[in-house]
Amino acid sequence: MKIINEKKENVLRFGFHGEKEGYDSGVYFLKLPATAEEARRKGAEAVSVMEKVKAKEGFAPTSELGPLARYFVEGVLLADYKFASRRKGEEEKTLYVDYSQNLEELEQIKEAVFFARDIINEAPSIMNPEEFSKRALTLEDFGLEVFIGDPKWMKEEGFFGTLAVGRGSEIKPRVVLVKYTPLNPKGKIALIGKGITFDSGGLNLKPSKAIKGMHMDMAGAGAVLATMKLLPALEPEFEVLGIMPLAENLPSASSYKPGDIIEMANGKTVEVDNTDAEGRLALADALIYAEKHGADVIVDLATLTGAAVVALGELLAALYTPSDQEASQFLKASDKTGEMLWRMPLVKEYEDELKSSRADIKNAGYKRNGGSIMAALFLKEFVSRENWVHLDIAGPAMIEKPFYYMPAGATGFGVRLLIEYLRGKR
Numbered sequence: 001m002k003i004i005n006e007k008k009e010n011v012l013r014f015g016f017h018g019e020k021e022g023y024d025s026g027v028y029f030l031k032l033p034a035t036a037e038e039a040r041r042k043g044a045e046a047v048s049v050m051e052k053v054k055a056k057e058g059f060a061p062t063s064e065l066g067p068l069a070r071y072f073v074e075g076v077l078l079a080d081y082k083f084a085s086r087r088k089g090e091e092e093k094t095l096y097v098d099y100s101q102n103l104e105e106l107e108q109i110k111e112a113v114f115f116a117r118d119i120i121n122e123a124p125s126i127m128n129p130e131e132f133s134k135r136a137l138t139l140e141d142f143g144l145e146v147f148i149g150d151p152k153w154m155k156e157e158g159f160f161g162t163l164a165v166g167r168g169s170e171i172k173p174r175v176v177l178v179k180y181t182p183l184n185p186k187g188k189i190a191l192i193g194k195g196i197t198f199d200s201g202g203l204n205l206k207p208s209k210a211i212k213g214m215h216m217d218m219a220g221a222g223a224v225l226a227t228m229k230l231l232p233a234l235e236p237e238f239e240v241l242g243i244m245p246l247a248e249n250l251p252s253a254s255s256y257k258p259g260d261i262i263e264m265a266n267g268k269t270v271e272v273d274n275t276d277a278e279g280r281l282a283l284a285d286a287l288i289y290a291e292k293h294g295a296d297v298i299v300d301l302a303t304l305t306g307a308a309v310v311a312l313g314e315l316l317a318a319l320y321t322p323s324d325q326e327a328s329q330f331l332k333a334s335d336k337t338g339e340m341l342w343r344m345p346l347v348k349e350y351e352d353e354l355k356s357s358r359a360d361i362k363n364a365g366y367k368r369n370g371g372s373i374m375a376a377l378f379l380k381e382f383v384s385r386e387n388w389v390h391l392d393i394a395g396p397a398m399i400e401k402p403f404y405y406m407p408a409g410a411t412g413f414g415v416r417l418l419i420e421y422l423r424g425k426r
């Protein structure tokens with residue numbers, strides 16, 4: 001969708017009204033939104049109307065919305081998404097508006113969210129660790145430093161969990177590092193994204209119903225990469241290091257096995273109880289790496305557990321952090337962007353469940369109870385600092401039915417949230 005600041009006649013005309021919804025003497029009235037989120041949803045409704053009546057152009061008197069105009073336009077932009085290959089050759093729609101603030105910024109945010117959605121929606125046989133690395137390299141054009149760690153580098157740097165997970169695939173694992181450095185950095189933030197480009201479960205193969213959709217198991221990495229892409233325009237005062245461990249989790253003769261014991265880079269040994277609990281192994285590597293490189297705050301995003309979806313459904317991500325301050329910063333950002341979070345507890349008493357008789361810790365093996373908490377507790381074993389935030393985005397990363405400005409499929413959850421969080425940090 002193109003947004004143009006110009007009063008336009010003779011196109012589909014929208015209006016805002018306290019009560020009425022629908023057509024009245026040639027104008028399509030939308031209910032006047034009262035909150036930012038309502039405004040985004042009205043924006044999405046405007047797009048549906050344009051689609052329904054096949055209008056390529058429309059005009060909305062957004063100045064009537066006051067400060068909510070920004071959110072209306074955001075909703076319009078985010079709602080009008082189709083997967084890259086389906087957008088090709090399609091004539092772009094235009095919405096004329098009568099205000100000019102934030103338009104460039106909103107365009108950039110849209111670009112970042114679409115970049116994430118396109119990567120996450122891509123077929124798993126295409127979007128493998130190699131292809132993801134290629135997409136990451138395009139960030140060099142934006143003035144970011146990009147480094148692709150191959151298996152040899154990963155061995156030297158101690159990404160033993162990711163290497164184990166990726167052993168069953170012909171396409172070797174990688175680690176993508178993206179670095180943003182401002183002139184006088186006030187601190188260092190690490191953003192970690194789970195990048196399992198396909199999660200079959202490995203030798204603990206998932207059943208058909210559960211394997212479906214597992215091409216989006218790199219949604220965390222996709223969101224982090226898209227956020228990094230926007231940093232040169234955003235100019236935060238912090239150094240930001242994006243860390244994306246990438247691997248395919250497949251069953252084969254070379255796969256890692258239940259019962260294997262992995263010695264991680266910090267010396268901790270992990271018993272592989274279940275090869276389907278692979279994300280936490282890759283994340284643990286990245287957490288150790290981030291700590292070693294002196295990040296003041298570490299944030300990870302991961303489609304980590306089905307249990308998080310059971311607990312919170314498809315619209316909310318689970319937020320874990322020992323830090324009340326970080327929690328409130330994320331909840332504040334979430335409030336602004338409409339990407340809903342619910343803080344979950346890191347229950348000390350459950351830590352015993354991760355004990356192993358053959359290693360320091362096991363990657364699963366407890367009953368199904370509290371699965372999202374158990375995964376977070378596993379990660380916590382690999383971070384010593386208080387300033388660590390874990391977002392289990394298994395629910396909202398991908399949705400089955402469209403929801404207002406989120407199309408079915410990859411939503412790009414986390415991109416706007418991270419941007420807002422980084423902004424608040426200034």
Ligand code: BES
Nearest residue numbers: 274276277279303304305306307364394
């Ligand atoms: N990628 C999955 C989690 C997932 C499930 C994401 C559903 C999105 C939708 C993760 O790697 C996984 O398989 N987790 C297991 C952990 C279990 C084996 C301890 C799970 O949640 O069942």
Ligand code: MN
Nearest residue numbers: 199276277278
């Ligand atoms: Mn899995």
Ligand code: ZN
Nearest residue numbers: 196199217279
């Ligand atoms: Zn997974």
